[in-house]
Amino acid sequence: TELVGIVVEPDQPIYRTGDVCKVRVHVRLGNTQKLNPETIKLTRRMPDGREAAITLKADPASSDPGNPFEQSFIGQFSAGVKPGTAMLTANVSLSAGTRVVEHPVAIMAK
Numbered sequence: 387t388e389l390v391g392i393v394v395e396p397d398q399p400i401y402r403t404g405d406v407c408k409v410r411v412h413v414r415l416g417n418t419q420k421l422n423p424e425t426i427k428l429t430r431r432m433p434d435g436r437e438a439a440i441t442l443k444a445d446p447a448s449s450d451p452g453n454p455f456e457q458s459f460i461g462q463f464s465a466g467v468k469p470g471t472a473m474l475t476a477n478v479s480l481s482a483g484t485r486v487v488e489h490p491v492a493i494m495a496k
Contacts, residue, residue, distance in 0.1 A: 388417070388482050391413070392426075399492065400492040401491065401493050404465060405465040407465055409440065414456050426477070426478050433466070433471060440462070471492060
């Protein structure tokens, strides 16, 4: 299966400490095969260095209805208690290879 593209998209550009945050991952394959959400390993590394996995579930309503090759997934994470820059990292491994995409997220103090 060819991985054409992947986008990591938080629901806000900036979060405040203590917020519960949502993140969507949009994947475009070279075919219409359904991707198991567990194929995408999404993690967040907080400003204090802690890292944790983010569980994803299918979110078909967020996909482009005119693009049968796109699939979307959603997950939640905590902004934590320390301000700074967090990093969301998606790692997708398919038979055609592995792709890693990172997206920084700003965390401000309340």
